[in-house]
Amino acid sequence: MTDAPVPDVKALSATALPHGESAARIAAALREEILGGGYQPGERIRQQELAAQNGASRVPVREALRILEAEGLVTLVANAGSWVSSLSAQECKEMYQMRERLEPLLLRFSTDSLSEDVIDQLQQLADLMQESTDIEQFIALDRQFHLLSYSAASTIMLGDTIMRLWNRTQHYRRAYTRMFRAERDDSVHYDHQLLVSALRNRDAEDAERVLASHIRRTRLALARHPEIFAA
């Protein structure tokens, strides 16, 4: 009972995987789990449990937790444990203000190099989102849309920082989306369409402005629903 329940599967996957990537792999798995909603903010993470799930010992798990701590997704307290990070309304607002200034910059870097193909894909994603009824699907499409619009930018830290901002606010964006659907606010979709137009015209200036407004609008909408951050 104290041993792993599926030792054969564990051995199978362990031997198939390369030596020297455990920490990164575990971190990636946990990250996906958190972003996907499998863990709630404030939920405790037990090292032993994670180790068993990934067929590894606690040492690489601890390294993985350090990685996610640095990304802000997990909070570690010495001798106490680790929890999925949660945000206050204030912190979330701050991150949206950062996004408001950073993402237009990344978009500018991307605009000129975007292929027509990718812009077509963006158009499709925007249309799909407008017709989407499933919340999880909408969340995924929205993320895809924006990240794809940045995909032609070859940056190091800027893209990375923005990814962190997206990840840390992911849970609250999901909570907000539930509200948004109730309120039937279509401005999000208009923003997306305007963005695609600006990109097609290679008008970086306009694209920056539209994107800044888009993020700002979301920030203000979030501010109107402080109940999301009740914790």
Added chain:
Amino acid sequence: MTDAPVPDVKALSATALPHGESAARIAAALREEILGGGYQPGERIRQQELAAQNGASRVPVREALRILEAEGLVTLVANAGSWVSSLSAQECKEMYQMRERLEPLLLRFSTDSLSEDVIDQLQQLADLMQESTDIEQFIALDRQFHLLSYSAASTIMLGDTIMRLWNRTQHYRRAYTRMFRAERDDSVHYDHQLLVSALRNRDAEDAERVLASHIRRTRLALARHPEIFAA
């Protein structure tokens, strides 16, 4: 010769320090060492060595390296080793562009809450810098000046991100400072004086503009000296 040369001191400090903070402590020590110029970009970091220096085993050292990797100060490659991260001219430019957009925001958050005392200190630091002849001292004062100007802002991720940007570019700022002294460029000092004035007037708009120009000017100056990034 393979053992630690000062086992007594090691034991002394180990027992005096709390249990459960090793990784953070080692990370902090290595961070200071890198920022202080003790390590050069591209220099290799050996786990065993670091462990011996800090009187710990390699396990917390590995956690510390993961922390610094996430901060961008260290680069890890599986089964190969870890090195102090180095930047290309392109990456450095990118980080300065990020700073150009983010730091004015942080300064805005800080402006209203800065006490007159702190503004006086800023004035003193600006004056000291102008008279400073030692490069290391100038670097330290400049860092103090800007971080102090942000000190009244109570942010979570914004301040953190900016600190990372400062840290990752620290080595190249040091290299640039050597150039700057040769070129006798005083615009840096004028910027600082203008910044103090704006803060004293509580003119956040003006402070933002001055700071953005200040950072932009440094970025352009760095771009004129690509030889700094020869690697």
Added chain:
DNA sequence: GTACTGCTGATTGCATTCAATCACAGCGAG
């Protein structure tokens, strides 16, 4: 002389093991 192969030492990656710390239940005193 050059390219390839196998070996050796050094270094990293991870599992195991033990020590330190904390949370909490149960008990007793006021």
Added chain:
DNA sequence: CTCGCTGTGATTGAATGCAATCAGCAGTAC
């Protein structure tokens, strides 16, 4: 009944030891 104390179980922190991997070099074949 409330407050404080103590002991036990659970959980984390870190040291040790072994396996996996890599870099460099000697030796050999061509």
